[in-house]
Amino acid sequence: MYKFLIVLCIYFVISFLYKVNVEAADKPMPTEQIEGTDELMGEEQPEKEKSELALLMQDIDDSYKAVEAMSGYYKYKKKQWRIIQEAGENIAKITKKVRVKFAKPDDSRYEKQMKLMEEEADKMAEIAKNRDKEGSLEDQQWQVRRLRQTCAICHKHLKIHIYPNLYKKKHKE
Secondary structure (H helix, E strand, O other), X not given: OHHHHHHHHHHHHHHHHHHHHXXXXXXXXXXXXXXXXXXXXXOOOOOOOOOHHHHHHHHHHHHHHHHHXXXXXXXXXXXXXXXXXXXXXXXXXXXXXXXXXXXXXXXXXXXXXXXXXXXXXXXXXXXXXXXXXXXXXXXXXXXXXXXXXXXXXXXXXXXXXXXXXXXXXXXXX
């Protein structure tokens, strides 16, 4: 008899909680909770306007991510080599534009890293052009790592976090 009463009690509690959850689903969620979930998921809030430099760097990042996604492959197809070549040419072209337009002559380390990035991207495109040579796959994978190093060194020098959502600072009031 007691077992039956306990099971019946649990059943009513569960049905009551289910009813409350269903009714709460119809109510709109406060915007504070919506914005907070994006931070937890690592998604950026849409920005109204980005600077020209940020847009150029976004283009470099897109090309780099396309190449990085393939960097672990043990064999590339013609289409993938073409993607690598286009990405290398694109990164080199945009880096050259950034070097000219956003030069920092007083910061030699920044200038050195930007020049190195342009050179490494040119090498990447050259390797993709000569993809039939022996060892080109390994050379290509090495170039992806070299690009990653130059980006990381420059970002560290400029104190820019590559993934700012991962490093949110807590403000003290």
